[in-house]
Amino acid sequence: MTKRFHSPDKNGLVLVPIVVVMVLLLFTGCSTAEKDATAKSAQPASAEDCDVIPADLLSDDMNLFFGVSFPEGYTVYAAGVEDNVNSVFYQLYLTAQGEPEEIITYLSKLLGNEDEESIQKSIDVFQRDGGVGIDGRLDAAGFDVNCKITPTEKDDHNYDFVDGCNLRLTASIEDASRYRKIIEDNYNLNSLSDVAKYFDVMPITGQSKIFVRKNQNNAQIDAVYNTIEDVAGIMKSIKAELKYEGFDENNNNINLLRYGEVSNSIMFAGNDTICIFQNLSDAGKNYKDYKLATNKLIDMGFTNYIETDALCEYKDDANKLNITINIPEWGSRPEAWENSCVTFIKEMNGYLLVIWYYPDEHRYAVQSDRDSASVKYECFAKTGEFSGEYPDRDTVKAQFEAMYSGLEVQDVFMEGIELFQEYVNSTFGMSIDQLYQLAVSE
Numbered sequence: 001m002t003k004r005f006h007s008p009d010k011n012g013l014v015l016v017p018i019v020v021v022m023v024l025l026l027f028t029g030c031s032t033a034e035k036d037a038t039a040k041s042a043q044p045a046s047a048e049d050c051d052v053i054p055a056d057l058l059s060d061d062m063n064l065f066f067g068v069s070f071p072e073g074y075t076v077y078a079a080g081v082e083d084n085v086n087s088v089f090y091q092l093y094l095t096a097q098g099e100p101e102e103i104i105t106y107l108s109k110l111l112g113n114e115d116e117e118s119i120q121k122s123i124d125v126f127q128r129d130g131g132v133g134i135d136g137r138l139d140a141a142g143f144d145v146n147c148k149i150t151p152t153e154k155d156d157h158n159y160d161f162v163d164g165c166n167l168r169l170t171a172s173i174e175d176a177s178r179y180r181k182i183i184e185d186n187y188n189l190n191s192l193s194d195v196a197k198y199f200d201v202m203p204i205t206g207q208s209k210i211f212v213r214k215n216q217n218n219a220q221i222d223a224v225y226n227t228i229e230d231v232a233g234i235m236k237s238i239k240a241e242l243k244y245e246g247f248d249e250n251n252n253n254i255n256l257l258r259y260g261e262v263s264n265s266i267m268f269a270g271n272d273t274i275c276i277f278q279n280l281s282d283a284g285k286n287y288k289d290y291k292l293a294t295n296k297l298i299d300m301g302f303t304n305y306i307e308t309d310a311l312c313e314y315k316d317d318a319n320k321l322n323i324t325i326n327i328p329e330w331g332s333r334p335e336a337w338e339n340s341c342v343t344f345i346k347e348m349n350g351y352l353l354v355i356w357y358y359p360d361e362h363r364y365a366v367q368s369d370r371d372s373a374s375v376k377y378e379c380f381a382k383t384g385e386f387s388g389e390y391p392d393r394d395t396v397k398a399q400f401e402a403m404y405s406g407l408e409v410q411d412v413f414m415e416g417i418e419l420f421q422e423y424v425n426s427t428f429g430m431s432i433d434q435l436y437q438l439a440v441s442e
Contacts (some may be wrong), residue, residue, distance in 0.1 A: 015317050051185045052178070054212045054219035054283040057081065057090075062073035062178070064171050064380045067140055071106065074167075075096035077159035080211040081179045087438070092169045095152055097162040100126055104134070107147050111136020123125055138171075146170045151331050172205060183210050186280060187221050190291040191259035194242055197267065198234045199225065199274065206273070212283050219280040226273045237262040260292045260307045261285075281308065296438050297325065306330045311338075312439065314427075321346035321423070337365065342436050344420040351403040355420050359436045366416050375399045380418060386413055 057079040060066040062314050070076075078093040096103045102344040108119045113136055126132040131150035138145045148168040154161050173179055187208075192201045206224030212217070228234065235252060238244075246254040261281035269275055279288050292304050295312075301323070302312040310331035314323040324335050324343045333339050337356060346354040356365040365388075367376040375396040378388040389396045402413045411413045424432050 020119070040139050051288060052182045052285045053286050054182065054186055054210060054280065056182060057210070057212050057219070058214060060181075062090075062094065062292070063139065064143070064173075065138075065169055066093045068110075068138070070094065070096075073164070074163070075160075075162075076214055078211060078213045080209060081176075081182060082207070082209045082431070083180055083183060084207050088173045088179055089170050090173055090179065090421050093158070094167040094169070095162050095164060096167055100149070100165055102151060103165045104132065107149065108134055108136070111138060111145055111147065119308065129316070136214040141171075143171050156301070158215075160215060183208050183221060184288070186287045187223065188259075188262045188278065188280070188287045189289050190260040190289075191256075191264055191278070192276070195238070195256070195264070195276075198238055199228050199278070201225070214283075215282045219283045221278045222279070223276045224273060225275075226271075228272050231268050231270055231274060233273060234274070238266070257303060258305065258308065259291070260304060262287065262290065288330075296441075309333070316427075319423075320348075321345070323424070325436060325439050327436070329440075342424075342432050344423070346419070348403050349405055351399075353403060353416050354417075355416055357432050357436075359433050364417050365422075366413075368396075368403050370403075371398070373399060377413065379413065 002360060056062050058076070063079060066402070074094050074096045076092060076094050080091040080093070081091045082091060104122050105119050107120060108114075111134060113119065113418060115133070122132050122134055126149060131148065134149065136145060136147070137143070146169075148170070150166045152159070152161055154166055156166070156389065157295045159166070187204075189196070189201060195201060201223075204223045204225065206226035207222075208221045208224065211220045211222075235254075243257055243265060245257055247254050252270075254266045254268075256264045256266065263279045265277045267275040267277070286387055292298075292307075295304070297312045297314075298304050300313045300314075304313050305313055310333055311324045311326045313325075316322065322345050324345075326339050326341060326343075328340055328352060336437050340360060342357045342359070344353075346353045350370060352369045354367045354369070356362070358365075362381040364379040365376065365382065366379065367374065376388070376390045377386055378394055379386050397412055400415070403410070403413065403414050421432060424430065424435055430438070
């Protein structure tokens, strides 16, 4: 049966505002899957006691479509489970390379429709509306399926682009205990401990979904809470009291600070509804009990980015500066000069002051940037020697004098280093070397 196509939903690891479209389509009223999937349910794999990982959704054991031999040019790129409280759906996503007419014909026949007139009607709907939904029965597997077909898009990062169609196969699951468990076993509550002070994050009262993207080996869990009182008040309190990376006023969405391998955004949807979108970095890992390892730097106000970026960071927005620390035990940063050092970054008079201190060498690398103008030099703490002025000493001196305009400067080459030293001492009560050693001693 051909279904008229309306607005295509974007399933996957997406950020606001695209995610709002996804929410409206997936989580308001009946879901797309609930409307499209026909009555008979597929039978899942038996539930197990062991924890499951997101990538299991693509395994032969949990992939309801694993027995289908798709033609060459059909590539699986993702899988998902959509839990609508009273019903659960498994979804498999593929790209299909080729002409839409041939793809629609193949899928229609795969789902038991050999009628040429009906197939042509589906092709006509696709061409007119930019997509089509087909219902049918997958006899090889013994259950009913809905297939949504849309053109592939070059800017969709969920898959590797091919000229052809984007496919979503959906089947209802009758005994869904294990499929629900994959959400339960990976929804990370530790990363939401601060949010839980404002509203209950367990249990999830509305719809929930997990989406696993194969080509990037990551996952997203979406959770809807639809029994929340005073959503506007909660949003106001969280904005005022929690640190966060950004706020999208158009969509009432807050991106929380990253929690190691987990990141969360919260959308305050109104009508007693709050949605949480949780991204998990590794689809091959179980996240139920995942938590950040604490250290003394974290206790002093640093944010732990060790697992993702091999550093800890201290931000001081009031003074327009931040400090980062990397030690070898945490791994390597992308550039050689970012490793085994304490970095001080501060905005001053339209310039950016950046200082790298390498404790093992007792060496400072000092740089000033403004637009395309970049100057730098080095200072060795033990000897007081300056060297490496770039592009030349006079240019370096002139730019640093301009950057320090308004300050009483005795030595333009020592000013930034002394600012660095004094800030660390007054903020943390120790020297830069001691701050570095605090990280090393963990």
